[in-house]
Amino acid sequence: MVLAERKLIARIRHMAETGRSTALLRGIGNDCAIISPPRGSELLVTTDLCIEDVHFRRRWHPARSIGHRCLVRGLSDIAAMAGEPLACFLSLGLPAKLPQAWVDEFMRGLLRLATKFKVPLAGGDTSTADKIVADILVLGYTPAGAAVLRSGARPGDRIYVTGELGGSAAVLKQLYAGKKVTAARSSRHFYPLPRLQAARWLREKKIPSAMIDLSDGVSVDLGHICEESKVSAAIYEANIPMSRGADLQLALHGGEDYELLFTAPALAKLPPKIAGAPITLIGEIHSARSGGGLIHIFGESGQRRVLRPAGWQHFRQI
Amino acid sequence: MVLAERKLIARIRHMAETGRSTALLRGIGNDCAIISPPRGSELLVTTDLCIEDVHFRRRWHPARSIGHRCLVRGLSDIAAMAGEPLACFLSLGLPAKLPQAWVDEFMRGLLRLATKFKVPLAGGDTSTADKIVADILVLGYTPAGAAVLRSGARPGDRIYVTGELGGSAAVLKQLYAGKKVTAARSSRHFYPLPRLQAARWLREKKIPSAMIDLSDGVSVDLGHICEESKVSAAIYEANIPMSRGADLQLALHGGEDYELLFTAPALAKLPPKIAGAPITLIGEIHSARSGGGLIHIFGESGQRRVLRPAGWQHFRQI
Incomplete structure (x- = not known):
């Protein structure tokens, strides 16, 4: 791990500390986050890749919008199953020459949406990459048996x-x-x-x-x-x-x-x-x-x- | 979603069907996977990015080794917390010209390790990308309070x-x-x-x-x-x-x-x-x-x- 990566993680950890929840027992700072899901619930898990020039373009989308759009994909998947979001995780690959201000704005866009829906950023990973890549994971839950599937539509519905x-x-x-x-x-x-x-x-x-x-x-x-x-x-x-x-x-x-x-x-x-x-x-x-x-x-x-x-x-x- | 992506997901879904577990209620095929964690457990969540020419090189590493090495990072994070793995998720960005045989070998390497540790591949995402990017998420658990943290070392230990x-x-x-x-x-x-x-x-x-x-x-x-x-x-x-x-x-x-x-x-x-x-x-x-x-x-x-x-x-x- 290079110094820049350590600094980036420390910075994201600091920014993420505003988001807390009772379900999140341990966030960034261990090999895994620890989460205590509500009793009797079933877990929902979704991941969504956002890749530069595939899902967004830097000259079209402000960094804040890109961060927001990354997270909304995962939150919307939780909504699709009629679930409640619990926590999100971010794997972030960044070009070495990307300005820190871009990363800060990206994180602000993501964390503002996370705060709005009370979803703490609980962990993730970072790496260098040629183009920006962000993989967002959202963990959610429903009461047992209450998730809505794609497979339940019946003739006449x-x-x-x-x-x-x-x-x-x-x-x-x-x-x-x-x-x-x-x-x-x-x-x-x-x-x-x-x-x-x-x-x-x-x-x-x-x-x-x-x-x-x-x-x-x-x-x-x-x-x-x-x-x-x-x-x-x-x-x-x-x-x-x-x-x-x-x-x-x-x-x-x-x-x-x-x-x-x-x-x-x-x-x-x-x-x-x-x-x-x-x-x-x-x-x-x-x-x-x-x-x-x-x-x-x-x-x-x-x-x-x-x-x-x-x-x-x-x-x-x- | 382009045809190639639909075919890729169908292929991965078929390959992943060998891995099942009682905790995985729904795998690939909905907006989220549904998981029922063991009663009284706490969840562990870890994500690890693997990016071509950062974490592996195609001319050095066979595709099967790259798939294996992606998953081992997540499983090892679960081990570090003294946990049991429950399910894994894969977000995969692939160059359009990558041969299908490479992807198949990558998936075989990943799924062979998954099968060895009884960890079903429960979902993920796919996209095109300039270079191969794989983000692996592993979900695990421990009995409540039993996870081992980085923060517990004491003088004399x-x-x-x-x-x-x-x-x-x-x-x-x-x-x-x-x-x-x-x-x-x-x-x-x-x-x-x-x-x-x-x-x-x-x-x-x-x-x-x-x-x-x-x-x-x-x-x-x-x-x-x-x-x-x-x-x-x-x-x-x-x-x-x-x-x-x-x-x-x-x-x-x-x-x-x-x-x-x-x-x-x-x-x-x-x-x-x-x-x-x-x-x-x-x-x-x-x-x-x-x-x-x-x-x-x-x-x-x-x-x-x-x-x-x-x-x-x-x-x-x-």
């Missing part, structure tokens, strides 16, 4: 989404077009928020039969539910809630909105909003068909076509 | 190590010198094993006051124990157990042996071997001194010098 779709991809499209976009704190692209509160409400009311977060886009993520539940789906173009600046393509295939998509029995009563998030019925689940696509989409005049997965392509693949 | 030191660094030195080294299955450099069994024995006998694994080398890792325990240490040159091919420098500063270093009260009785690992007394703990180094080393003729941390430098820093 309705399909809902929270919030509006395509907003993050619309900003990305502008960035690709060479437009300068200000990274406003309210931006769903630069500072998206995980739908943890809405997920908790849904879990407590035992409403969702299956759930996923929209990180890759409806066409990919609803496809995952169809595959794991062995069902098909029909959605209605006219019902898709679109963000300002988004079009149908971006709303269906754009990723990184971090809204929730869930299914629920036809008789379930859903309010128009949950924890501030608008709830929209977008379609229903059907039995699996041999041949044909997993998802059909109905146009405004009733014509049906297959919606193929063409979701979130990371930057270099676009 | 004796310092012990398992096995022999410097063997991994000796091979690395040969690789740097341009020598061709065969990656034998028995090699402590290419296929090191975590000291999980010895750690369990020590925990059950309540022997260690502090413990760490020798991933960075004695001079760095014993330094961590001194810092966290607020003590100093004296070790004896003549007592350092050296691997064949290693010298004192490599034994004191070479990393990646994945042996355990632990402290125990002077009255504790240690057998010559634990679970097949030779146990060697190498020194003792003293109270902290202001000024002077944290570790003193005594030569064969009794002369004393300060042992400064100069441990494992990753490849590009050597």
